[in-house]
Amino acid sequence: MPEPAVFSASYAEARGKFVDAARAHGARVFEYRDPRQKGPDGEALCLDVAVAGPEDAERMLVVGCGTHGIEGYSGSAAQTAWLVGGGPARLPKRTAMVLLHAHNPWGFAHKARGTEENVDLNRNFLDHTQPYPDNPGYAEVHPIVTPETWDDATQAEVFRQLDQLRERIGEQAFSTAFNGGQFSHEDGLYFGGRREQWANYAFREAVVKHVAHAKHAAIIDLHTGIGPWLEHIYLCFHAQGSAARKRAHDWWGERAVNQAGVTHKALASYQGLLVDAFAAMLPKAEVTAVVVEFGTLPRKEIQRANMAGRWLRYHGARHPVLAQKVHAQFCETFYPGEPAWRAAVLEQSAQILERGLQGIAG
Numbered sequence: 001m002p003e004p005a006v007f008s009a010s011y012a013e014a015r016g017k018f019v020d021a022a023r024a025h026g027a028r029v030f031e032y033r034d035p036r037q038k039g040p041d042g043e044a045l046c047l048d049v050a051v052a053g054p055e056d057a058e059r060m061l062v063v064g065c066g067t068h069g070i071e072g073y074s075g076s077a078a079q080t081a082w083l084v085g086g087g088p089a090r091l092p093k094r095t096a097m098v099l100l101h102a103h104n105p106w107g108f109a110h111k112a113r114g115t116e117e118n119v120d121l122n123r124n125f126l127d128h129t130q131p132y133p134d135n136p137g138y139a140e141v142h143p144i145v146t147p148e149t150w151d152d153a154t155q156a157e158v159f160r161q162l163d164q165l166r167e168r169i170g171e172q173a174f175s176t177a178f179n180g181g182q183f184s185h186e187d188g189l190y191f192g193g194r195r196e197q198w199a200n201y202a203f204r205e206a207v208v209k210h211v212a213h214a215k216h217a218a219i220i221d222l223h224t225g226i227g228p229w230l231e232h233i234y235l236c237f238h239a240q241g242s243a244a245r246k247r248a249h250d251w252w253g254e255r256a257v258n259q260a261g262v263t264h265k266a267l268a269s270y271q272g273l274l275v276d277a278f279a280a281m282l283p284k285a286e287v288t289a290v291v292v293e294f295g296t297l298p299r300k301e302i303q304r305a306n307m308a309g310r311w312l313r314y315h316g317a318r319h320p321v322l323a324q325k326v327h328a329q330f331c332e333t334f335y336p337g338e339p340a341w342r343a344a345v346l347e348q349s350a351q352i353l354e355r356g357l358q359g360i361a362g
């Protein structure tokens with residue numbers, strides 16, 4: 001497969017390429033199928049898992065994509081490129097690669113960020129039997145970011161009010177209020193859900209089945225959006241001074257832990273992250289986890305796109321012509337068509353995966 005051919009226009013196409021490449025290159029494929037629903041074209045929605053190398057390996061690198069649906073197209077291309085590039089044959093000894101294709105297949109297939117319940121999967125990994133964490137700041141954000149119309153004047157007014165709020169409460173409080181995650185407004189942004197999502201369940205099933213025996217486990221969760229164009233950034237949530245944070249630094253360099261390239265002036269305090277769940281599920285393993293974001297547009301445009309995505313979900317059906325245009329812009333924000341951007345994703349992801357493998361192999 002020539003490199004650009006690893007990029008797909010639909011979930012079914014991406015899934016097909018991934019599964020075919022895995023089988024053709026000696027990886028074993030496992031399927032976790034959503035029993036309740038299908039995609040927009042009637043396609044099955046699955047978390048597909050490809051395991052390359054010994055299934056009982058004590059050292060495992062997990063690479064996942066599509067936690068935020070639409071962002072999975074690039075991660076899928078990176079995974080398929082690793083397979084068709086002969087990655088399985090070059091694995092370090094006694095080390096396995098576990099590729100998780102489409103953490104949130106509903107969002108991937110619908111080219112949306114959230115799940116079928118408007119849930120941000122990356123805020124859903126917490127204990128749903130306990131009271132949810134409070135994000136009181138979001139109550140002020142919600143009426144601003146949920147307009148019923150989505151024209152230029154509305155957007156200008158939304159940003160005027162957000163700027164005012166940010167000035168009043170400060171960068172850190174604004175970031176946490178805006179995108180730290182919230183459990184109070186189910187039709188809002190960064191909603192963490194009121195129950196475990198099927199995608200959350202499927203991810204944990206897959207980790208238990210394929211990774212739980214590992215003594216050394218790492219995960220790279222591939223995203224797109226925040227970060228400079230043609231560049232990638234790392235988000236590392238391991239505590240300052242921890243051995244895990246030091247490993248991330250050793251494997252991927254200083255930028256894995258110093259937030260190089262992060263365009264947010266202050267990162268939110270996040271709740272319910274997938275990578276945190278991964279670490280919590282493997283208490284006996286030495287776990288190293290990073291999120292990688294392939295940058296597309298500045299933060300303001302990412303905010304605009306996420307508000308647009310929310311508008312599409314709740315109001316788009318009443319404005320089909322506008323909705324089509326807004327959705328095309330939304331897709332371009334998280335999955336740019338520009339060949340130089342796609343080439344950068346492949347080049348950089350190949351290095352990131354290779355360094356992860358060398359790191360986990362010791």
Ligand SMILES: [Zn+2]
Nearest residue numbers: 068071223224
């Ligand atoms: Zn994301």
